[in-house]
Amino acid sequence: MVDRISRLRRRMRELKLSAFLISSLPHLRYLFGFSGSNGLGLITEEYQWLITDRRYREQVKHEVHNAEVHIVLQDLFEPIKKQNIFARGMRVGFEAMHLNYREFSRLQKAFPNVQLAATENIIEKLTISRLPDEVEKTRRACDIARQVWDAILPMIRPGMTELDLSAEISYHGKKLGSERDAFEPIVASGWRSALPHGIASRKSLEPGELVVIDYGCVYEGFCSDVTRTVMIGQPSEAQRRMYEAVKEANRRAIAVAKANMPGADLDRVARDYLRKQGYDKEFGHSLGHGLGLDVHSLPRISPVSKDRIPENSVITIEPGVYLPEVGGVRIEDDVLVQKDSAEVLTDIDRELVIIE
Amino acid sequence: MVDRISRLRRRMRELKLSAFLISSLPHLRYLFGFSGSNGLGLITEEYQWLITDRRYREQVKHEVHNAEVHIVLQDLFEPIKKQNIFARGMRVGFEAMHLNYREFSRLQKAFPNVQLAATENIIEKLTISRLPDEVEKTRRACDIARQVWDAILPMIRPGMTELDLSAEISYHGKKLGSERDAFEPIVASGWRSALPHGIASRKSLEPGELVVIDYGCVYEGFCSDVTRTVMIGQPSEAQRRMYEAVKEANRRAIAVAKANMPGADLDRVARDYLRKQGYDKEFGHSLGHGLGLDVHSLPRISPVSKDRIPENSVITIEPGVYLPEVGGVRIEDDVLVQKDSAEVLTDIDRELVIIE
Numbered sequence: 001m002v003d004r005i006s007r008l009r010r011r012m013r014e015l016k017l018s019a020f021l022i023s024s025l026p027h028l029r030y031l032f033g034f035s036g037s038n039g040l041g042l043i044t045e046e047y048q049w050l051i052t053d054r055r056y057r058e059q060v061k062h063e064v065h066n067a068e069v070h071i072v073l074q075d076l077f078e079p080i081k082k083q084n085i086f087a088r089g090m091r092v093g094f095e096a097m098h099l100n101y102r103e104f105s106r107l108q109k110a111f112p113n114v115q116l117a118a119t120e121n122i123i124e125k126l127t128i129s130r131l132p133d134e135v136e137k138t139r140r141a142c143d144i145a146r147q148v149w150d151a152i153l154p155m156i157r158p159g160m161t162e163l164d165l166s167a168e169i170s171y172h173g174k175k176l177g178s179e180r181d182a183f184e185p186i187v188a189s190g191w192r193s194a195l196p197h198g199i200a201s202r203k204s205l206e207p208g209e210l211v212v213i214d215y216g217c218v219y220e221g222f223c224s225d226v227t228r229t230v231m232i233g234q235p236s237e238a239q240r241r242m243y244e245a246v247k248e249a250n251r252r253a254i255a256v257a258k259a260n261m262p263g264a265d266l267d268r269v270a271r272d273y274l275r276k277q278g279y280d281k282e283f284g285h286s287l288g289h290g291l292g293l294d295v296h297s298l299p300r301i302s303p304v305s306k307d308r309i310p311e312n313s314v315i316t317i318e319p320g321v322y323l324p325e326v327g328g329v330r331i332e333d334d335v336l337v338q339k340d341s342a343e344v345l346t347d348i349d350r351e352l353v354i355i356e
Numbered sequence: 357m358v359d360r361i362s363r364l365r366r367r368m369r370e371l372k373l374s375a376f377l378i379s380s381l382p383h384l385r386y387l388f389g390f391s392g393s394n395g396l397g398l399i400t401e402e403y404q405w406l407i408t409d410r411r412y413r414e415q416v417k418h419e420v421h422n423a424e425v426h427i428v429l430q431d432l433f434e435p436i437k438k439q440n441i442f443a444r445g446m447r448v449g450f451e452a453m454h455l456n457y458r459e460f461s462r463l464q465k466a467f468p469n470v471q472l473a474a475t476e477n478i479i480e481k482l483t484i485s486r487l488p489d490e491v492e493k494t495r496r497a498c499d500i501a502r503q504v505w506d507a508i509l510p511m512i513r514p515g516m517t518e519l520d521l522s523a524e525i526s527y528h529g530k531k532l533g534s535e536r537d538a539f540e541p542i543v544a545s546g547w548r549s550a551l552p553h554g555i556a557s558r559k560s561l562e563p564g565e566l567v568v569i570d571y572g573c574v575y576e577g578f579c580s581d582v583t584r585t586v587m588i589g590q591p592s593e594a595q596r597r598m599y600e601a602v603k604e605a606n607r608r609a610i611a612v613a614k615a616n617m618p619g620a621d622l623d624r625v626a627r628d629y630l631r632k633q634g635y636d637k638e639f640g641h642s643l644g645h646g647l648g649l650d651v652h653s654l655p656r657i658s659p660v661s662k663d664r665i666p667e668n669s670v671i672t673i674e675p676g677v678y679l680p681e682v683g684g685v686r687i688e689d690d691v692l693v694q695k696d697s698a699e700v701l702t703d704i705d706r707e708l709v710i711i712e
Contacts, residue, residue: 035555036553054641055551055553056551056552056553059554062551073660074660096457096458096461097457097458098456099456100452100454101450101452101456101457101460102453102474104460118458118461120458163530163533164531166530167526167528167529167530170526170527170530171526173523174519174523174556175519175520175523177519177558179555180540180555194414195411195412195415197392197393197411197415199391199535199536200530202533284410284411284413285410285411304429304430322414324414
């Protein structure tokens with residue numbers, strides 16, 4: 001993990017930051033192994049600190065081996081003030097996406113004489129191209145998701161509620177080694193399947209309905225994120241057509257994904273295909289996103305993305321079509337982007353499963 | 357729900373805010389019934405808007421009935437700019453604890469001529485005293501937590517892992533009607549039980565170990581939060597003594613809790629008792645916290661709290677003692693604070709359960 005901090009220091013020098021404050025919890029986990037719910041990291045050329053509160057006094061002894069730990073009663077800035085770490089005029093970076101305005105204004109008041117520099121995506125960009133051990137962790141997270149699918153598929157039957165199925169997903173995830181759900185599982189059936197982000201409800205699965213099932217697992221901090229869509233009873237012509245179109249859009253995007261491709265170009269491959277099939281506005285979200293310590297990370301894979309897809313990054317490919325009267329279909333895979341191709345990490349069959 | 361917005365408008369007038377922006381997702385759920393993962397609310401004397409992205413186009417039709425809905429491609433501020441809602445110099449409140457610095461600076465750039473007012477706890481304070489239907493929802497969330505306990509207690513046995521038990525908690529929560537875990541369940545056994553916030557790990561439960569089990573359920577947005585501690589095998593003298601001290605601290609605090617009491621006074625009742633029993637530094641966290649749409653809310657129940665506990669608020673009472681060599685004990689209940697007493701909503705036995 002010291003290597004991770006060295007990479008961060010190198011980046012800080014490029015950005016002329018004398019100190020960097022880390023407020024994102026997944027980033028504290030990544031840099032220091034700390035899994036608590038409250039903390040602040042400080043990196044300078046000289047120091048590497050983890051500051052947290054008394055609840056984590058024991059936990060840090062087990063988790064944190066590469067930082068000086070400071071335990072506070074309440075104010076995470078206190079040890080920095082006390083030891084006068086910030087010289088006047090010093091340029092101190094902070095994570096603008098992971099510090100709320102209230103904490104920012106406390107920071108300003110605590111250190112009125114330093115130059116606070118709002119930064120974005122510093123650590124996100126350090127993790128975007130996986131190191132070999134990080135590839136392994138991502139593979140595990142994806143493999144657990146595959147095993148979850150194998151466990152839940154035989155359980156799906158008409159009459160069960162979306163929440164019942166969501167309960168099985170979370171349960172089998174943990175039993176199979178996931179630390180937690182990467183996000184609250186989406187189980188959306190019938191008219192609800194046309195809601196791209198329909199969290200599981202008390203609605204039951206009924207014949208004639210498509211069911212969109214979207215969930216993720218976490219292994220040592222790294223996330224997976226997968227979606228499959230099943231059919232309860234025989235599909236209508238419109239449902240079958242939608243399904244096949246989305247499956248083909250997924251296949252086409254996976255087939256062309258490779259390193260250095262602009263995210264917008266990859267999005268276009270799926271979007272153009274779906275448009276030709278008559279689904280234009282019906283694909284109302286991005287094709288995918290980077291997957292890392294957070295389930296939504298860099299690079300962006302959308303029509304307006306300006307990101308290129310780096311080698312060894314992990315992205316989702318998740319075309320979807322949603323028609324209020326017919327239902328929705330989404331098929332999402334996680335791929336490891338390589339020099340000339342993309343390796344699918346979520347090895348789950350994509351043929352339409354019909355459950356009678 | 358219109359009533360909720362009226363109360364907010366009243367509060368806005370008191371604070372001389374002409375407009376208020378809501379960025380907290382639980383608050384959007386509370387005000388508008390919207391359960392999506394991206395959105396912005398706008399309240400003025402004249403308007404009540406919910407702004408979200410295309411993924412929620414269908415969902416809002418089912419969920420949101422008391423606001424004008426605006427769907428954007430990306431920029432949630434766009435409809436406010438387009439329709440020129442903010443007059444020059446207008447005082448616009450925002451939620452300082454629920455807007456990150458990056459979004460704040462986008463807000464500043466989007467509306468350079470308005471007076472942005474950082475607010476804290478506006479909606480938290482509106483919800484602190486429950487309306488009758490909100491009391492009912494909290495009761496349901498607490499009752500589901502009790503049923504979860506009844507379901508999991510017979511399953512606990514030596515050799516099972518913390519994650520196995522955590523999987524059962526999440527599973528039974530959803531099966532019994534919880535929308536989701538209120539937070540990732542804490543299952544901490546043996547030396548890990550001395551970590552007040554030890555998320556479940558791959559460690560197995562072994563004879564001679566205390567196991568701290570802390571979880572919560574959610575019913576229509578309202579959270580419960582309960583902790584019980586069990587013993588695997590016969591307790592040592594030290595473990596038994598710790599357990600009884602914490603149980604008594606919990607009992608004493610519940611017995612005296614009532615409306616208008618300062619949170620610091622309630623904390624002191626438990627803390628003084630534990631200190632007299634020889635556990636001083638070993639109770640290294642607050643006695644409790646308000647419980648609402650967020651699992652940690654107002655009022656604060658801690659040694660440094662300046663809050664009074666309002667009538668009809670719901671708070672946790674959760675004394676704990678943690679000794680690295682012996683383990684940890686925490687017993688947490690949720691209570692509805694009334695004029696002269698507190699009603700326990702988490703009706704779960706507090707005697708030490710010994711599992712052989």
